[in-house]
Amino acid sequence: MPYDRTIRLGTDFDTTVTAVRNALADQGFGILTEIDVKATLKAKLGHDMEDYLILGACNPPLAHQALEVDRSIGLLLPCNVVVRRAGDTTLVQGLDPGTMVTLTARPALEPVAADATTRLDAALQSLA
Template structure:
């Protein structure tokens, strides 16, 4: 089972981060958290690595539906989106929402996962269109 939805862009890291924020917002997602993995590993371990940012994206109506179906689903929320440098390009990766259903086995989460997938796919498609 794959657990990600990924697009590769030819744009720079900072431009991609800005475009990801806009594409997610267009689909009703806000960014609740951001983890700059590059800076954290540098500060805590002295480790150098490529640009790597984890965004915790949330669509409140979908989060509410998921939490109504299963209060423990918060362990899998928000929808994580990674923007990371990959050679001369940038990858944008989103956790596949169907992972919620696969991990929990709760069919009540299927409509939430389906809508979240459609919205994330639309955001990723919008990003792909920027480099076409």
């Protein structure tokens, strides 16, 4: 089962990261966490890899709705968005919000997941 929503862009990494931040903000998502995987693996393991950034995006009203349905849903929050180099292109990947419904089997989360999916898709489409 696919668990991502992905687009491939011809823009450089730094330009893409800035555009992703703006696109997510336009859809009501703030960035709560940021993990520079490339820098972390280099510092901790001496391993070189392509640019790879994980952004923990959160839309507070949607997070609140989900937490009201299931307090354990915090295990799946925030919504991770990955920006990474893949050869000559940059990939932007978001965790499919429908995953929270599939994993929890809670139909009450469906409206939250649908709204989050609409917003994530709009953010991704604005980048293309």
